Amino acid sequence: MVSEDIGLVEIVKQIIPVDEKWIKKARERTAQLLMPARALGRLHDISERLCGIQETLKPSIERKAFMVMAGDHGVVKEGVSAFPQEVTGEMIKTFLNNGAGINVLAGQVNADVFVVDMGVVSDIDPATLNGRDRFFIKKVAKGTANLSRGPAMTREEAGKSILTGFQLAAGLFNKGVQILGTGDMGIGNTTPSAAIGTVLTGSLIEEMVGRGTGVDDKGLFRKQEAIRKGIEINQPNRKDGLDVLSKLGGFEIGGIAGCILAGAYHKRPVVIDGFISTAGALVAHALCPAVVDYLFAGHCSEEPGHRLMLKHLKLEPILDLGMRLGEGTGGALAMCIIEGAVRIFTDMLTFEEAGVTGKE
């Protein structure tokens, strides 16, 4: 399937909802498994959705990968983050040296971690890095513009960030990856995510904005003000996902939206992580509502607006453990649960196979 050169309009046109027929067949198999009816709850919903996505009764997620999208944000000038901007580039190096949270948790589920410079301010020299074969330099620009003073990027840059994510994810799917987790790194990126969340879910700024990596009360107020100004100045059109992305940013959020479109286009499940990944999902959903059929929400973040985003997408998070790190960590941990769901569906005996008496 040569999908890496396709344009956005064509992508959206080709995405179709998951075929309910396979989900129904999968439910019939679940009913035969050796337990009271649907006694493993959400695990059945997960495995049956996978059957629907993969159009099979033998779902497999053996080949797993994470795509960690990194970008910088002009809005950090407004004092919206507790960490300095150089951390974005420093963390990329750590991802490639296998030392960050996502490396640890992706390692637990045997998933590869790919890292993309979607638009980091600093230049990272891959020659010196261990994991350079897992690193893609796709800078759309050196950081977005300050969303509270004008558009974070041009409409062309927004389209490019989405298509870049799409092409990279499509490349992995074409090489056999069966399930993809999205991750993010970008100092300041809870601010554009909250801005996108406010506009696309129609929530109040106060409900959507949290402390991110840990700003104090004054920092929280500055975040709210930056978003308020950004929405006022830019007047993003909530009916137009590309407009919202271009006005509010960022490049990694566009990249994540592209990964999500690629999953739906290729009929592969995508596991979104927390607040930033879900902002990417909101953009993808605004462009093409059917993408949610192919999504699993790994967890519910401690960031207060995340619950509102998930509700808007009608996605129920798998885990709820007060996490708020990003990088894809919540999705990685949730892949253990998805893996368990698949194993139950495929490996558990049926009443008949086990020779056990059924319900009276």
Added chain:
Amino acid sequence: MVSEDIGLVEIVKQIIPVDEKWIKKARERTAQLLMPARALGRLHDISERLCGIQETLKPSIERKAFMVMAGDHGVVKEGVSAFPQEVTGEMIKTFLNNGAGINVLAGQVNADVFVVDMGVVSDIDPATLNGRDRFFIKKVAKGTANLSRGPAMTREEAGKSILTGFQLAAGLFNKGVQILGTGDMGIGNTTPSAAIGTVLTGSLIEEMVGRGTGVDDKGLFRKQEAIRKGIEINQPNRKDGLDVLSKLGGFEIGGIAGCILAGAYHKRPVVIDGFISTAGALVAHALCPAVVDYLFAGHCSEEPGHRLMLKHLKLEPILDLGMRLGEGTGGALAMCIIEGAVRIFTDMLTFEEAGVTGKE
């Protein structure tokens, strides 16, 4: 540590709360890890508690095991279950043939599954079974008496069931098992569990009783009536865990309580599963409140009273996925999360090791 011959009073006397000093030390290490303060939420609480239990900053749960306790229940004569009693024995065979839910999910985390006949009505001939080296026949009696007509067992039998669980778990710990999950099998066992839960948490019967494996409205009413009569006739003393266990049963619940006492005695973490395992935890807690320091609640069951039991024990469940199978399945799935917590604590780089700039 020769603990297999010890008596109950001596066991309880020797159990001490977890040493807060190690938890404090562990929190100091967490603060240095490469992320915003405590950004992985509950994962930190889990790893730090493990450090406290194991008295180390290098916690390990590499060697994992499950103990599935099976027993039958005289109260099934009241029509409280949707499945016939012979299923208890049939399921033991399936556990030993590796075909049940617990086998699948324990397999995912590389945990061994041991099965104990604590008091099943049918006799299982181990000679014909694959997993006979993982099967212990420790019948206290061939099923309990009907709790709604009198005591489910004698006080001696209650003590014996607890000590049996203690000795078997102690045996595993002495052979190097680092974390133990409890599981259950016993047609009808949500009824004694709900009875124990009602008495030990002081809840209303209506709040505590659910549909178990799937009884209809009439079956639900019969369960409530059986428990109401059982409490009225037996007058269990909620200050005396052994009295509650003996009046309301069952043998597998006593066995689970014994496993929990063994964990606390040996300073090993025990992961409890759902409604029945938590009834066992309530009995252990009534005998020795300090046991909760050594417990992880794997999940919150769909069985409505489970939340009340966990609240009484001040345990927060790791997962909440609408599961209600028992066998230890919720604990097995939760072990993935506990494993992730350990890996984050031990394998993630610190800010210093990674050379990443800290908070401004």
